[in-house]
Amino acid sequence: MTSLDIESLSKSYAGRVALDGATFTVAAGEIFGFVGSNGAGKTTAMRIVLGVLSADAGQVRWGGRPITLDDRRRIGYMPEERGLYPRMRVRDQLEYLARLHGLTAPAAKASAQRWAETLGVAERLGDEVQKLSLGNQQRVQLAAALVHDPDLLVLDEPFSGLDPVAVDVMSGVLRERADAGVPVIFSSHQLDLVERLCDRVGIIKTGRMVATGSIDELRTTDRPRWVVDGPPDALWVAQAPGARVLARDGARTVVETPAGDGQEVLRAALAAGPVREFAPARPSLTDLFRHVVASEEAA
Numbered sequence: 001m002t003s004l005d006i007e008s009l010s011k012s013y014a015g016r017v018a019l020d021g022a023t024f025t026v027a028a029g030e031i032f033g034f035v036g037s038n039g040a041g042k043t044t045a046m047r048i049v050l051g052v053l054s055a056d057a058g059q060v061r062w063g064g065r066p067i068t069l070d071d072r073r074r075i076g077y078m079p080e081e082r083g084l085y086p087r088m089r090v091r092d093q094l095e096y097l098a099r100l101h102g103l104t105a106p107a108a109k110a111s112a113q114r115w116a117e118t119l120g121v122a123e124r125l126g127d128e129v130q131k132l133s134l135g136n137q138q139r140v141q142l143a144a145a146l147v148h149d150p151d152l153l154v155l156d157e158p159f160s161g162l163d164p165v166a167v168d169v170m171s172g173v174l175r176e177r178a179d180a181g182v183p184v185i186f187s188s189h190q191l192d193l194v195e196r197l198c199d200r201v202g203i204i205k206t207g208r209m210v211a212t213g214s215i216d217e218l219r220t221t222d223r224p225r226w227v228v229d230g231p232p233d234a235l236w237v238a239q240a241p242g243a244r245v246l247a248r249d250g251a252r253t254v255v256e257t258p259a260g261d262g263q264e265v266l267r268a269a270l271a272a273g274p275v276r277e278f279a280p281a282r283p284s285l286t287d288l289f290r291h292v293v294a295s296e297e298a299a
């Protein structure tokens, strides 16, 4: 089992910093969601992994040693700008790409057929790529990334523009590849999807990784939050030492505390009236993303 290490990658375009010492690991068998605002550096980092762009500093390691050209041939890549030949038939395209990666003609044919079936585009194998809808072209693009049975998958916004069924198909394929031991990294702005699908997430901001870990790890904070459905005026929060109101929506109050198990918050609420619900707040990845990006800005 092999993992991908991105180590202190830096890259500038004509003096404009795109990557600034970005470091993270994608382990064998894991789906890693790469998220960040527009222009944060995701595509640049993935292109450097591919070797289509070189870093100014830092390195990419595969299995603990610097990645080689041969290793890179074993990557399945879905570029942001996509890369299919519009006038080529789907079947020819997939077989051609498989042959480029060293498969024999019969193996290329079988693999093209298999991935087209898995991704639901088998009935379009005889059509020119340009005749397919954008979503189906994207399915073909994923088939193109998979057709040589890669050891590593690097996918730039593979889910953008897909309908919910296509999202499910693509998610299933990525999970199946990860379960087979392949490290999978993909970028996305669909944070609910990233939260659902990924084992770990990396948040990049202006070329620096500002948070990396599982969603639960990213949720871990030294200032825990609690949701209380109870007395609506929230004045009771002042009775819990160090607690402060983060949000209020009718009788629902989100409270942040310095540490601990929130019992002082619960006691303060109960002293003011009935409490229907008390639970730890579980911020979504979207909440975490906003928080991390905003607190970096404040810093």
Ligand SMILES: Nc1ncnc2c1ncn2[C@@H]1O[C@H](COP(=O)(O)OP(=O)(O)OP(=O)(O)O)[C@@H](O)[C@H]1O
Binding pocket: 013, 016, 017, 018, 036, 037, 038, 039, 040, 041, 042, 043, 044, 045
């Ligand atoms: N070929 C290029 N020439 C000059 N600047 C570039 C080039 N490619 C990217 N940049 C700049 O590098 C920075 C990082 O861009 P990058 O495309 O890596 O971000 P991204 O996170 O993939 O963004 P998005 O989510 O919008 O796709 C941006 O400021 C961008 O304008």
